[in-house]
Amino acid sequence: MRIVGRSMLSALKRLSVSHQNQTILARSSSVRSAQRNPESQSQRSVHSQFGTMSLPERKPFTPDFFFRQLFDGESSTYSYLLADLKTGEAVIIDPVLEQAKRDAQLVKELGFKLKYAINTHMHADHITGSGWLRELTGCQSVIAAASGAKADCHLKEGDHVDFGSHVIDTLATPGHTNGCMSYVIKEQGCVFTGDTLLIRGCGRTDFQEGSPKNLYENVHSKIFTLPDNYRIYPAHDYKGQLESSVWEEKRYNPRLTKDLEEFIKIMENLNLPYPKKIDASLPANRECGVYDIPKE
Template identity: 60%
Template sequence: MSFLIFEKLFENQSSTYTYLLADSTTKEALIIDPVIDTIERDAKLIQQLGLNLRYAVNTHVHADHITGSGKLKALFPGCQSVLSNLSGANADIYLKDGEFIKIGESGKTPLALECRTTPGHTNGCMSFVWHDYGAVFTGDALLIRGCGRTDFQQGSADILFTSVHSKLFSLPDHYLVYPAHDYTGQTCSSILEEKTLNPRLTKSREEFIQIMANLNLSYPKQIDKALPANLLCGLQGDL
């Protein structure tokens, strides 16, 4: 009997969530937003479950940590790195809005993620909708009661507002929201919760832009190291 494997993992330093999805019959798997600091943990889990890692997917080019995609490619031959075609970074596969990424094609119920471009935090932000499960992996575009900052790396509050409202809030209310980060200990939300309770994105466009312009956040600690590395699949200085 085929079933889906869904593991939620966390990296403490950057408060990043990594998601491992797999089909139990074919053993094909993909991982979303792996972090280089926890690759040993993630690789051990993949090996314990006997999975064939096909894709290392990033929701965008991160500024707060180095991706583990390159390391995973070295550990699991055949694994390919995946990014939005608008990311501006190196990857094996570039996805466009409306395309699907699938694993377990030979099984009766392949796992398919719909790719939706959700720019605003960065130009290359992409969210992945898992319709069969009723969930969406939102990266930094939509966080639990928040959203990604828009003050660097091609950020635009106006564009982010449009992305969230048109591409994410248009999903059914019951869809679960799995973000790339959370800083308060929460693990999951829902489209309905964020449409009604998000203190930024429940405001008008003008109010949202004003809020984002006045966050006064500190400069990301790892950005000068993470951005150049992530443009090269997390392998700068290693090859």
């Protein structure tokens, strides 16, 4: 028994020495690797850091909510057709006169009943399609009372616009114009910002009662206080981007991430050209576009 015990002890010692040698070799290999590539560890740290900066998870649209983004190429305007798939009631936000027949046809093909044609503000770069859509579909036109434009329904902050079971909450966000409103659908996690907040930009403030101070304060106090994962849908984009988020604009908007004083300086020195269609658009939009409907 003593002989067997000594053999086992000898074997265990040999295994221990072998394991220690392997550990030393492994550590030596790691040191040599780090010496050959001293940045490898820091790169892993950087990748790990960027991994924590993921976009906030967006709320999926509910199954009964219909969303369709439409585009007018001449004015780079986005219109939004929204509907309740259970009741068929629909609204359209920021319709364009030249696209009214297209939009009415789409509503008909999808079997919807257009309830409201809603404007975020009195546009200067195109004539609203609200008036023509009212003739084509029987819908009602909607705009903020502060805009000074005619409409079937005038809104003030806190009013609600419903279609089917869905509800649009209204935020007064003047600054681009006095009558700018942003429309929030909480259940869907989205906000329609008109020209107040654009993707990596904002509406100009050098005409139509514009005020950079008002725009800045309204964006920061009313839009940037919405949940980070809310989708942002603007009235225009000139670079082909379709949407943004509150999280993105709070971090990457080159104007609105500045302090108020610097933002005002930026807006007062844009030196933008006079809007091409403003002389025709503003008078027409004050009348809801009804006097500019093409005669067929």
